[in-house]
Amino acid sequence: MDGWSCTREVRDVFRLSDLDVLGRIVGEATPTRFIFSCDPSSGPPERWEYVIVESYERTSRGMERVFVLAQVEKPVSASMVLQPTTDHQAVERIADMGVDRRIAYAQARVLGYLSEDGSVRIPRRAIVPGKVVYRAPSNLLKDFFSYGEASIELGCLITRPEVPVSISVQGLRRHLAILAATGAGKSNTAAVLVEGLMKKGATVVILDPHADYVFLGQTPDGRPMEYVERVTVFRNPGSTGRYSPSQILAEVKEFTIRFADLESEDLFSMLDIPQSSVHIRRAISLALDYLKERRGSYTPSDLVEKLNSMAEEAEDHRLRLAASSAAERVRQRLLGLPIFGESTTPWHEILRPWHVSVIDLSGVTGYAFDFTATRVLSDVYWAVSSGRFRYPVFLVLEEAHKIVPADRETHSKRIVNVIASEGRKFGIYLVLISQRPCKIDPDSLSMCQNQIILSMVNPKDQEAVRAAAERVSEELLRDLPGLNVGEAVLVGEFTRVPVTVKIKRRRSKEGGADIDVVQRLRAAREEAEIGSFKDVDMPRGDDWDVSP
Numbered sequence: 001m002d003g004w005s006c007t008r009e010v011r012d013v014f015r016l017s018d019l020d021v022l023g024r025i026v027g028e029a030t031p032t033r034f035i036f037s038c039d040p041s042s043g044p045p046e047r048w049e050y051v052i053v054e055s056y057e058r059t060s061r062g063m064e065r066v067f068v069l070a071q072v073e074k075p076v077s078a079s080m081v082l083q084p085t086t087d088h089q090a091v092e093r094i095a096d097m098g099v100d101r102r103i104a105y106a107q108a109r110v111l112g113y114l115s116e117d118g119s120v121r122i123p124r125r126a127i128v129p130g131k132v133v134y135r136a137p138s139n140l141l142k143d144f145f146s147y148g149e150a151s152i153e154l155g156c157l158i159t160r161p162e163v164p165v166s167i168s169v170q171g172l173r174r175h176l177a178i179l180a181a182t183g184a185g186k187s188n189t190a191a192v193l194v195e196g197l198m199k200k201g202a203t204v205v206i207l208d209p210h211a212d213y214v215f216l217g218q219t220p221d222g223r224p225m226e227y228v229e230r231v232t233v234f235r236n237p238g239s240t241g242r243y244s245p246s247q248i249l250a251e252v253k254e255f256t257i258r259f260a261d262l263e264s265e266d267l268f269s270m271l272d273i274p275q276s277s278v279h280i281r282r283a284i285s286l287a288l289d290y291l292k293e294r295r296g297s298y299t300p301s302d303l304v305e306k307l308n309s310m311a312e313e314a315e316d317h318r319l320r321l322a323a324s325s326a327a328e329r330v331r332q333r334l335l336g337l338p339i340f341g342e343s344t345t346p347w348h349e350i351l352r353p354w355h356v357s358v359i360d361l362s363g364v365t366g367y368a369f370d371f372t373a374t375r376v377l378s379d380v381y382w383a384v385s386s387g388r389f390r391y392p393v394f395l396v397l398e399e400a401h402k403i404v405p406a407d408r409e410t411h412s413k414r415i416v417n418v419i420a421s422e423g424r425k426f427g428i429y430l431v432l433i434s435q436r437p438c439k440i441d442p443d444s445l446s447m448c449q450n451q452i453i454l455s456m457v458n459p460k461d462q463e464a465v466r467a468a469a470e471r472v473s474e475e476l477l478r479d480l481p482g483l484n485v486g487e488a489v490l491v492g493e494f495t496r497v498p499v500t501v502k503i504k505r506r507r508s509k510e511g512g513a514d515i516d517v518v519q520r521l522r523a524a525r526e527e528a529e530i531g532s533f534k535d536v537d538m539p540r541g542d543d544w545d546v547s548p
Contacts, residue, residue, distance in 0.1 A: 020135040022051060023105070029127040031110060034070070036133040038104040044075035048500050049159050050136035051108055055127055059115075068123055069136060069144060070108035077104045108133075111497040114143065120496040138163050145499060152196030154189070154452075155503040158487055165501045167450075169200060171494025172394070175420060175430040175447050179437045179465060180454030185486040187212045189452055190396060190433055191506035194356060197394055198227050201354045205380060206396040207373055207403065208511075211242050211362040213396075215509035217250035224249050225508060233358045234345065236372055238338025240363025243511070253349065255359060256341025257375060259334075260297045264288055269411060270371060271329050279322035280329075283310060287323070300334040337368050347379040351389045373403050373412040381419055385426045392427040395419065400432035401439035413441060420447035438464040450492030454503075455483040 022045055023038040034053070038044045045051070049072045057066050080101035082091055094100055110127075112120040141163045151166035178193075180186040191213065194204055206213050217228035225231075233248055234255035245252040262270075264285045273280055287306040291298040307327035314320045350357045359376055361369055383389040397403050397416070404413045419428050420443075432448055434440055438460040445468040453469075453476075456462055462477055469491055476489050476498060483489070483500075491498045 014137045014139060016134065019052075019137060022133045022135055025053065025127055025129045025131045025133060026105070027129065029129055031123045031126055033107065033109055034127045035105055035107050038106060040077070040102040040104045042104075043077050044104045044106040045072050045135065046159060047072055047075055050141055050157070051133050052136045052140065053127055053131050053133050055113075055123060055125060055131070057113070057121070057123055057125060066113040066123075067140070068113050068127065069111045069140070071111055072106045073109045074107040075104075076106065077102065079103075111144075120144075144496065152193065152200070153504070154192055154196070154490070155486075155488075155501045158500050158502050161502070165490070165495075165499055167490065167494040169197075169494075171450060171492065172429050173424055174449035174493040175424070176432070176450040176452065176492070176494070177400075177437070177440075177445060177448035177468070178431065178433045178452045178454075179456065179461070180435060180488075181456050181458065181461075182435045183485065184435075184454035184456070184483070185488075185503060186433055186435065186452075186454055187398070187510070188486065188506050189454065189488065189503050190398070190431065191216065191508060191510070192504060193431070194394075194396065195507055198230065198354075198356060202394055203351060203353060203389075203391050204356045204394045204396060205350060205376065206356065206358045207361060207376065207398060208358050209361045209364070209369070209399045209402070211239075211360055211511045212398060213358045214243060214248055214250075214360055214511045216356055216358065217248075218509050219507065220509045222249075222509070230354055231356045231358070232349075233360055234350065235360045236339060236364050236368075237341060238364045238368050239360050242362060250358075253345070254341065255345045255350075255372070255376075256343060257339055258297070258342060258344040259299055259303075259340045260292070261344045267330075271326075271333055273326075273329070277322075279318050280326050283307060283319055283323040283326045284330075286310070286319075287326075299340065300330060300337070304330050304335065333367060337371070338364070339368050339372055347383045348389075350376065351380060351383055351393065353391050369402065370410050370412050373397075374410075374415055377412060377415045377419065381415060381423065381426075381428060384423075384428050392429065394429050394431060396431040396433065398433045400434040400444075401436045404432070404441040404444040406439050406441050413444070417441070417444055417447075420444050437461045437468070440464070442467060450490075450494045452488050452490055453480060454488045455485065456480045 023036040025034050026037045027035050051070050051072065052067045053070065055066055055068050056063050080103060081094055082100055110123060112122045115121045138160060141157065141160060145157070145163065145165045147166055147168045150169050152169060153164050153166045155165055157163045157165060178186050178189055194206070194216065197204055208214065214233050217225050217231035219225060228249050231250035233250055233252045235252060236255050267284055268281060287303055287310060290306055291302055295302065304327050307323045307330065310323035311320050311327060314323060361372060364372060377395065380393055380395065384393055404416045416430070420430055423429065430448065432440065432444065437445060442464070445464065448468065451465070451469045453465060456465070462480060466477060476491070479489065479500070486503050487500065488503055489498060489500050
């Protein structure tokens, strides 16, 4: 008997007689779950395996046969004789005699069936007990987990390496969160996503606190990628960087802000001066007007000097006090802040069609980090929302719990929440990445209706995911600690159904990889034995050759 996927566009034909029979449905079955009995000699199928079962659903043409796809979530092998309360000696005798009666069954979660328009429908009718359960054919699974040209391939099914899993590019309009414990593979996942977006011609801006993405334009062995000329790394003057610009094949530029380009409102925001502080605002505005008129170009030190002069010479007593207070605040907040330069990096250098801009913020912390992130995000939002830049922009925010923290207000948090709520209508889409979802502002996280969730064991982080992701079931949450490195659960608008996937390896070189401790220790022993250690500039990162 032939079967099909119930979509005229795909029409993948398979013969039921060619499929593996796994068992028959027993007991109570619902439209969302069923249990099927298996041959005890072969046992139940492995967890997360995919199965299909024949059913009938009402469509526009009446009752039609469909093949419902389900996933095994609980395989069970049991004994009718050997029970936990059975005496151990009796267990040994029964096992030696071979008179045990074993049973095998599995509980499966219904995923749905493909309709004529390619969408997934959840059955309204319960699966009939006694129906045969088959191992799902790979061609049906390929249709189920692909979107044609409008998709990005992230990896493959954990149980079926031959079945690629893709996400819908259109679905990314609902924002995305990539969440995982440290070392679970979130940076690799983000790089695979960015590489896929580049193939589609996307504009991507990455805030990179650890230089994880500075090598996006080159392969692990140092060769240029085909799109290396479409990658630019912007380094802040305060970036320590784990790598020198000479190691990066992509174009490297400085990201700086000319202090004299800032308006009064910019400084009020940077200095956290509320509107109620009328006199302090007036003092700063008067000082800026003077500097703009007399000097043209000036620095934070020049502003402090002018405010101190006003504090000594102004006739208005209130203005003198306000100028003194303002000078102290500028001194504390802005002097030595490693973000100012001779010119301001214009937004059109960061936003270019079919281009990735990596903002290297490695070593930039505290207020400098907050201000730089705020400036980049504000420029992107202004350029796109005003129509200056007409193409979709994907904002990838690593260490999102620092940019949109749950426990305090930051300048970057305000603009991110604006982008999260309003950016979609202009074509700005967020990708929040974090190993501590419980520390991300819950409003920002809840706006991400797509999630890629890798291994996660912290109960607080799991609870944050549960609160933000409507489609994450309790079963999926229980699976998270058992995921291996690089394995993930995909849920949201960008996939037809929740799916567990093995994320493929990024094609580009990894920037923020951990050091090889064993090799470094071996190199230390060798240097100590021959007494060759000298206080010189040591190579950094992957350039430190410690091979024996």
